[in-house]
Amino acid sequence: MGFCALLSYASEPDSIKASNHTKELNEVVVTASYLTREDDHILAVPTKEQRKHAVTGYDLLQNLMIPGISVDRATGSVTTPAGAATLYIDGREADFREVQSLRPKDIARVEYFDIPTGKYANDMSAINFVLKKLDNGGYTHSLMPRKVSVICMATIT
Secondary structure (H helix, E strand, O other), X not given: OOOOOOOOOOOOOOOOOOOOOOOOOOOOOOOOOXXXXXXXXXXXXXXXXXXXXXXXXXXXXHHHOOOOOEEEOOOOEEEEOOEEOEEEEOOEEOOHHHHHHOOHHHEEEEEEEOOOOHHHOOOOOEEEEXXXXXXXXXXXXXXXXXXXXXXXXXXXX
């Protein structure tokens, strides 16, 4: 193994003079990808526009356009290259109605486990909706005898 170094010296000092010109910026916008690859999953943080154009959890999942995920919003079928995905809300397995009832503004992020490990290891693939933590209030969902579904929001004071 060898080491080579190249040194050069200027015969004259730089002729560029320092100036104190400053410019004030009115606004700085930092943008980043809403999809990131974590150790064992893809993390999707919905943008304002993706939330705006969604009404249900399935709509938001479709709007996220996570590579390899196909969403049938009518039937609640979510498929991946590995097969049907198991859906979770805050780490608890969820059914069609629960995901359908999710309000996009309450979803903080979506985790897609394309090669599930740990608690999701028995699934072909897993999608976990992580909700924002509410300081007060919450969801109540009940089914009425005549097949009328009602969602109520309660605020506790």
